[in-house]
Amino acid sequence: MHASPAHRRRGRAARLAALQLLCVLAACAPLPQRAGIPTRWQPSPNFDERSIALVVIHYTADESAAVALRTLTSPSARVSAHYLVARDGEIVQLVDERARAWHAGESRWGAIVDVNSASIGIELDNDGHAPFPAAQIDALLRLLRDLRLRHGFPGANVVGHADVAPSRKVDPGPLFPWRTLARAGFGLWCDAPRAPAPPSFDALTGLQAIGYDVRDPAAATRAFRLHHRPDAPLDAPLERDRDLIACLVGRSLQDGAQDTAGMIGR
Numbered sequence: 001m002h003a004s005p006a007h008r009r010r011g012r013a014a015r016l017a018a019l020q021l022l023c024v025l026a027a028c029a030p031l032p033q034r035a036g037i038p039t040r041w042q043p044s045p046n047f048d049e050r051s052i053a054l055v056v057i058h059y060t061a062d063e064s065a066a067v068a069l070r071t072l073t074s075p076s077a078r079v080s081a082h083y084l085v086a087r088d089g090e091i092v093q094l095v096d097e098r099a100r101a102w103h104a105g106e107s108r109w110g111a112i113v114d115v116n117s118a119s120i121g122i123e124l125d126n127d128g129h130a131p132f133p134a135a136q137i138d139a140l141l142r143l144l145r146d147l148r149l150r151h152g153f154p155g156a157n158v159v160g161h162a163d164v165a166p167s168r169k170v171d172p173g174p175l176f177p178w179r180t181l182a183r184a185g186f187g188l189w190c191d192a193p194r195a196p197a198p199p200s201f202d203a204l205t206g207l208q209a210i211g212y213d214v215r216d217p218a219a220a221t222r223a224f225r226l227h228h229r230p231d232a233p234l235d236a237p238l239e240r241d242r243d244l245i246a247c248l249v250g251r252s253l254q255d256g257a258q259d260t261a262g263m264i265g266r
Contacts, residue, residue, distance in 0.1 A: 049098050052151040054112060054119040055144065055186075056104050058161045059126040059171040060084070065092075068125055078102060081121035083143060089135035091143055095121075097151075107164035109157075110211040115164050120147055128173050137177060144186050156255040158186040159211070159227075166223035167216050174230030188255075189228070190247035197246035203238045206245035210252055 058081065060068035065086040071077050072084060072094055081103040084092045095101040103121030112118050122143065126132060144158060158181065161169040182189030188210065197206075204214050212220045222234045228244060238245075 050100065051118060052097070052120055052147070053153050053157060054109060054115065054164075055147060055153065055158045056107075056115060056119050056121050056161055056164055057140075057158065057172050057176070058103060058121065058123045059128055059173060059176075060123050061128050061171070062125070063127060065090070065125040068123060069094075072123065081123040083120070084123045084125065085136055085139050085143065086125045087133050087136050089133075089139035091139055097147075104161065104164055105168070107161075108213045109159060109164045120151075124172060124176075126172070128171065129175075131175050132172075132177060137180060141181070141184050141186070144181075144184075148186075154255050155185045156188050156252050160223075162223040162226050163212065166213060166219040170226060174226055178227055188248050188251050190244055190251060194243045194247045197242040201242055201246050203242045203245050206242075206249050207238075209249050210245070 060071075062068040062071065065084060068084060069092065072080050080095050080101045082093065082095045082097055082101050084094060086092070097120060100116050101121045102116060103123070104115040104119060107115040109115060122140065124132065124136060124140065126136075147153075148155065160176065160178075161171045162173075178187055179189050179191075181187045197203075204217055204220070207220050207224055208214045212224060214220045217238070218235075221238045224238075224241070224245075225232055225234050225236075228248070229241065232241075
């Protein structure tokens with residue numbers, strides 16, 4: 001007796017559902033991306049996934065998370081981020097962490113000249129003028145802890161869009177609570193009082209040592225002030241901040257040393 005077409009369809013659906021259930025129960029890994037034509041699959045162990053060295057924080061500059069989501073998922077906008085954190089603390093993932101999201105544009109940080117290829121992008125639902133709610137910052141910190149646990153980047157390597165693109169961007173802006181993040185182990189911060197910088201210390205070279213692109217010194221200075229001294233005039237001479245920059249360089253070196261020691265001890 002032959003099964004009817006409807007019966008065969010139900011059978012295929014049942015088998016597919018059973019396969020999906022088995023996959024979930026077995027915590028199946030994502031399938032490898034394969035060619036669209038017939039090939040023979042001979043896996044090699046000689047590869048690694050995209051290395052995450054940096055997290056870049058943005059604000060959306062939109063009036064709501066819903067508006068931002070429409071932009072971040074629009075094919076014509078050609079912009080994305082790995083995560084969007086809403087004002088109420090909801091976290092939306094938009095791009096697989098293994099993939100390169102289009103969030104940083106033309107940017108660099110230290111030796112990283114293609115920031116998109118080495119970073120996780122996080123958009124915060126904020127119009128650029130309002131304070132960041134506590135629920136949103138709490139959610140961001142949870143996300144950062146999870147990312148660092150899995151990717152192992154240095155805590156100092158949590159930066160703003162303005163830091164990596166000082167000539168073009170200002171986000172996440174002067175209202176972003178970098179001090180709160182630093183107390184949780186993310187980003188660099190130095191409170192006063194600070195030790196005097198060595199007499200030979202050059203402030204611009206110090207900014208470069210932290211990671212800033214100093215080819216446009218005025219832009220690098222503005223980005224630094226937005227992050228570390230938002231209450232100071234953005235166009236004040238950089239030499240006024242020699243002590244602060246020297247402290248930040250020291251913290252950056254200390255953070256790198258701690259991460260190296262941690263990796264050796266694993």
